Amino acid sequence: MILEARNICKSYGSLEVLKNVTIECHKGQIYGLIGANGAGKTTLFRILLGLIKQDSGSILIDSEGIKPIGGIVEKPALYGYLSAFGNLKVFAQIQGLNLTKELFHQSMQQVGLSPTRKDEIRNYSLGMKQRLGLAIALLNNPECIVLDEPFSGLDPMGIFALHELIKKLSNENQITVIISSHIVSELTDLCDTLYVLNNGEIIKSGSAVQLLKESVTTFKITGKNLELSEVLKSEDAIFLNKSVLVSPKRASISEILQKLIEEGMEVTTCIPQTDLKALFGREQV
Amino acid sequence: MISLIRSEFYKISKQSKTLYALAAILIIEGFVIMSAFYQGAGIIDLLLDNLKDSFEFRGNLLNGNLIIYLILNSLWFHIPLILMIIISGFLTSEYKEKTVETVMLQPVSKLYFILSKYIVSIAFTLLIVLILAVSSFFISYWIFGHGDLVVYLDGLNFFKSDDASFRLICAFVSGANTMIFFSVISLTLAVILKDATKTWIVSAIFLICSNLLLKIDFKNEVINELFFSKLTDSWQYFFYYEIPYSTIYFKNLMLLGYSILAMIIGVLIFKRRDIHG
Numbered sequence: 001m002i003l004e005a006r007n008i009c010k011s012y013g014s015l016e017v018l019k020n021v022t023i024e025c026h027k028g029q030i031y032g033l034i035g036a037n038g039a040g041k042t043t044l045f046r047i048l049l050g051l052i053k054q055d056s057g058s059i060l061i062d063s064e065g066i067k068p069i070g071g072i073v074e075k076p077a078l079y080g081y082l083s084a085f086g087n088l089k090v091f092a093q094i095q096g097l098n099l100t101k102e103l104f105h106q107s108m109q110q111v112g113l114s115p116t117r118k119d120e121i122r123n124y125s126l127g128m129k130q131r132l133g134l135a136i137a138l139l140n141n142p143e144c145i146v147l148d149e150p151f152s153g154l155d156p157m158g159i160f161a162l163h164e165l166i167k168k169l170s171n172e173n174q175i176t177v178i179i180s181s182h183i184v185s186e187l188t189d190l191c192d193t194l195y196v197l198n199n200g201e202i203i204k205s206g207s208a209v210q211l212l213k214e215s216v217t218t219f220k221i222t223g224k225n226l227e228l229s230e231v232l233k234s235e236d237a238i239f240l241n242k243s244v245l246v247s248p249k250r251a252s253i254s255e256i257l258q259k260l261i262e263e264g265m266e267v268t269t270c271i272p273q274t275d276l277k278a279l280f281g282r283e284q285v
Numbered sequence: 286m287i288s289l290i291r292s293e294f295y296k297i298s299k300q301s302k303t304l305y306a307l308a309a310i311l312i313i314e315g316f317v318i319m320s321a322f323y324q325g326a327g328i329i330d331l332l333l334d335n336l337k338d339s340f341e342f343r344g345n346l347l348n349g350n351l352i353i354y355l356i357l358n359s360l361w362f363h364i365p366l367i368l369m370i371i372i373s374g375f376l377t378s379e380y381k382e383k384t385v386e387t388v389m390l391q392p393v394s395k396l397y398f399i400l401s402k403y404i405v406s407i408a409f410t411l412l413i414v415l416i417l418a419v420s421s422f423f424i425s426y427w428i429f430g431h432g433d434l435v436v437y438l439d440g441l442n443f444f445k446s447d448d449a450s451f452r453l454i455c456a457f458v459s460g461a462n463t464m465i466f467f468s469v470i471s472l473t474l475a476v477i478l479k480d481a482t483k484t485w486i487v488s489a490i491f492l493i494c495s496n497l498l499l500k501i502d503f504k505n506e507v508i509n510e511l512f513f514s515k516l517t518d519s520w521q522y523f524f525y526y527e528i529p530y531s532t533i534y535f536k537n538l539m540l541l542g543y544s545i546l547a548m549i550i551g552v553l554i555f556k557r558r559d560i561h562g
Contacts, residue, residue: 049390052559067392077383082299093292094398095391136387 001062002027002144002176003048003069008057010043017043018054019200025144028174030166032191032208034181036280040200041180045073045148048178063143067095071146075153076133080122084113084132087121091136107135111165127158134165144176145169151186163190184274188212198280215279216272218247223260223267231259245273289393289401297375297409306371310417313363317355318424321347348432349425350449356421357453360460360520361496368413368464369471369488372406376472377481389560399555403472403548410468411461418457422450436524444524452523460520462537462544466513467492469544473551516540 003025010018018040025031035041046052048059049071061068078087085104092099108115111131121132130150137145147166151159167190169175181187187194187208194211196204204211222243226232232239235256237246248256253270260267297303379385388398434449436442444452471488478484498514509515519536522529 046559051386051389052561071390073386073390075383077385077387079296079299079384080382081301082296086295086299090292090295091387091391093288093295094388094393096288133387137390140392 001025001060003062003178004058004060005044005048006058006060008044008047008054008059010040010047010052010054017200018047021057021197021200021202023178023195023202023205025176025178027143027176028170029176029192030170030190031176031178032181032187032194033178033197034184034187034194034279035197036182036276039182039197039280041182041197042073042148044197045071045146045178045180048146049073061144065141065143067140067142069144069146070137070139070142071148072130072133072137072150073146073148075126076129076136078121078129078132078136081120083118084108084115084121084124085118087132088136088139092139095140097139107139110138111135112161125158126153127155127161130154130158130162131165138169138175142175144178146178148180149182150179151181151183159186166190184212184215184276184279188274196279204279211279212272212274215274215276217275217278218245218273219253220245220269220271220273221257221260221267222269223265226260226265226267229260229263229265231256231263286397286401289397290404293375293401293405294408297405302371302374306367306413307416309367310364310413311420313359314356314417314421314424317359318352318428321352321355322428345430345432346435347429348434348446349422349427349429350432350434350444350446350453352425352429353421353453354434354436354449354524356417356425357456357460357520359417360463362492364413364417365464365467365492366489368410368468369492370485372409372468373471373475373484373488374481375402375406376475377479377484380475380479381481386560395556395560396552399476399552403469403551406468406472407465410464414457414461414464418454422453438521438524442524442526452528455528456520456523459523459533459537462540463517463520466517466540466544466547467495469547469551473547473554476551476555510535511539513540513543516543 001024003023005021005023008018008021009016021040021044023031023033023044033041033044043052047054049069051073063069079090082090085099088104088107089099092103097103105115111134113128113131113135121129124132134145134147150162150166154162166177166179170177179187179191191208194205194208195202196211220243221232226244227239232244232246235246235249235251237244246253246256251259257267257270376385379388389395431446433446434444434452436444470491471484474487474491475484478487495514495517498512499518503509503512516536516539519533519540522533522536
């Protein structure tokens, strides 16, 4: 185990933000922390990263490196008036690293940024800042990185690129990654394990595939002439403008899709819809 | 610690507000010199009008030493105000941009980080006072030449040219300690308040109150001698005929003590607080 946070509690005045939160992370795995806004994700991450102190509970990081854990909280906070080189130089220098040209090129290439740009990073897009923030987090080779809402504000291409980068860091560098998000779809195909945080408590944890499977009750199907399907009508499907929402009752989704094909329907997509109420275990999401 | 200090200097050198600080100082100097150039002779005539009936004045009293003395007097308000704004910004900008979080996400000690801020602030203050002093000596002597200095301090005091230069240099050195005090206070206020605008307002109020309290007699010898606002004028004591060195040393040491106390308070608060951008 690389990181273990046990029975973490944190309150601000009378407001209990975290209640006995326990998470365990193993080397090279990707963990997702999912929860609605205000669930306590950022507070937990700030505690894991040592920015704030927990009221009680313990954190154990099994690493002998200079920097056991790195990360980005909310948006990447960088010096806008410096170039990418300037930012990396400052953050390398303060932790006793000499930023050579080789290290700069290596750091930039690791996160897929061009080392040739010389302008101030205030001109960079959010996605590029996220990547540079990640390059800074990866200085001194931490064994674990924590990314708080890393996909927030990114366009689909940016989300895809960051997905690939996180997978690469986990697979090739054996870095443990802990990611938070309030958008389920962003974590479904990325994480090995999910923790669901609700109202400051971990209410569910386990394999990401299993947890999400349990929380999917509805599928959005698109295709041609679906409104004519008897199968969908028998399943009380809801017909929308260009798609159909179906919550399988009498048959499984694979059986429904099979029957649709037998009916001669041309199905183009079938997207699982996560039931957030079921996942977060509460009415308001 | 050394690497933290180096990185702080690197950041300062790349920030445009450093240039604004230097520009502000040169503008103040420029205004003093311009005012002296156009109106100085008339003001000196008015000042010495009565004395001219009894004494004969030789040479030019509107000279470089008088201009340097006028520039030196910007240490009362203008220079400390500029320093307080710029130096508090060293930290408040890190809070505003949340870079303080990114710094603290690296293997960096909170103690060393905030200490490096204080050390760099003091070095920056000394640099600004040095630039002010060197440029005022250079420009004033170049434009107005050398000459005897006349200063109104509990009456008119006259100093020979060489003596005046020595006293002005000593006053800048002593004034630098006062500027360090205001700079350290502004950084401590930044630690407490975090927000730039609030820190500017409180710093300006602190400076104004400090200057007002300097003139007030508290009718208590201990307060009159030890209260911080009574210690910020040591640089003016170099313009008495007999320089009261013991008073100047005492005031400077006490003020240094206040600066160290303010620094300790700032360090303790920063260390104990959670990091929130």
